[in-house]
Amino acid sequence: MEPIVITDLVKDFGGFKAVDGLSLTVRSGTFLGFLGPNGAGKTTTIKILTNMLRATSGSAYLNGIDVVKDPKAAMATLGAVVETPEFYPYLTPNETLAYLGELRGMSDRDVRDRSAEVLETVKMTEWADQRIGKFSKGMKQRVAIAQAIMHRPSVIILDEPTSGLDPRGMAEVREILNELKKEQYTIFMSSHLLNEVQEVCDEVALIDRGKLLRSGPVSDLLGSVNVHRMEVRSLQKIDGAWLNKISQLDGVEELRASGPTGFVFTLTGREQEQARMLRSLQGIGLDVASFKESGVALENLYLSMIKESR
């Protein structure tokens, strides 16, 4: 039985279909990155899975239990961080974990032991007995992750867990995600940060306008990337004449200058085409100081898929 199964899911907000016939299966033990631009339907899908929105049609199952028909049972082995949750400001992290632990049926001893463990995991032990009302967004996000893993759920759903955090907070959360990956959770995470997804996820699902564009293992998808954004630095100053020469080369598209001695362009093809292009650039007399792919490969795939879908 797969931990997450979504079939023909539709959510219609008064004529606007935020999710439009989405079908997706997440395999056990997978860390899946759920990608899409703003308004693609990621958060809506997650809210349906976490009992916050009702689907207009279709179905969503967690561990074989229909989220719509039996949300209480479906939520029992789920841990979730949706959007940026707020906490009851009058409770401490320990009290918050005790509250949620009690609702989830954990014994007092489990609650005590696991609270200490998960707060240690998210590096919040020092603040375990301070009221959350005064915490920063990063600290709250860490407590949110702690409550999501508190009861050792089999499925964890994370909705842009690094959203709104400063670089330090993002790095801390990313470190926690890497720790979670070492355990055998099934993790379903939406994110805008493609380098983050490429770093921690085994599989990705791309959606746009509520529809699934593509899904599969990250390595397979990256292997299928055929369009690359190349970034070149030269020893010469890149003026209009140079740009004109470069644009004449076979395979160069969307060329533009990038600083006084650099330029970027799109190249269709794989590594052989990149090697050929490097030779061509040198062939026209350009002293190439660096020649590399711009951005992450997943970003290129993402952008090309989104472009194709519109």
Add this chain to the structure above:
Amino acid sequence: MSDVAQANVVPSDMKQTMTVMKYDILKHLRSKRLLGMLAIEAVLLILISALVIGEAAQPFTSTMGGYASLASTLVIVAATLFAGDAIVSEFQGRTGYLLFPNPVKRSSIFLGKFLSAVLAMVLVVVIYFGVAIGISAAVSSDLEHLELAFASLGLALLYSVAAVGLGMLVSSFMKGSTGSLILTFFLLFLILPSVDGVFSLVDYPPTPSLTFAAGAIAAVLSVPYPPETDVMVIPLEGLGEFVTYIHTPPVMTAVVVMIAWALVTAVLAYFLFRRREMSA
């Protein structure tokens, strides 16, 4: 993986209701609303006591009537504070993102919050009547009809439950906490009593009104119990007479109306809460 999750048996709905109630009471305590309410109560008791103790000794029912006449105001303020934003705060404050993805039914969350508000109200009302009965017993010229003070307390508690229901109902459809608190307060303090007043002017008893029914809290201490309709004629110099009507709800009618309000508002509030989505 999931060894603890599989070992956990999700508690019964009633146990989860008690858990929600427990932590909601903690909210009332730590948010200082309960303390603030008790402070307001203390001020009211001191003011009324100052008036009562300064006068010549009156019968118990008259002294106690002075306290009971302000009990409904106390209930209104308390219901506003404890129930006026109980539901909406989960949505506006985004704490629903934390609470809803848990194996707990909306009915348990609703009932837990309802019970915590009612318990806080009971505490406030019982303390108020306890002190009022004590002072009245000490300063009155007699101790006759002591049981009427307890009848008044019973009506005040019933009114509290109905007012909590109304507060939860308002809270279940309003978008913001402040608006919800204001609407709850003005519904009970101004809007419903104004409607009652208009009906009374035209000699039509506003029997189904909750605030009209709350009139029985003080009326029950009148010996004998006031008539259902009384006519008051006010002579206006050179303009003849102004005739108005004073309606008093019979006790049993008041009890039925309050129970009906408590049930209908609570059920409506629950259904609205159950349907409400975390869409923002």
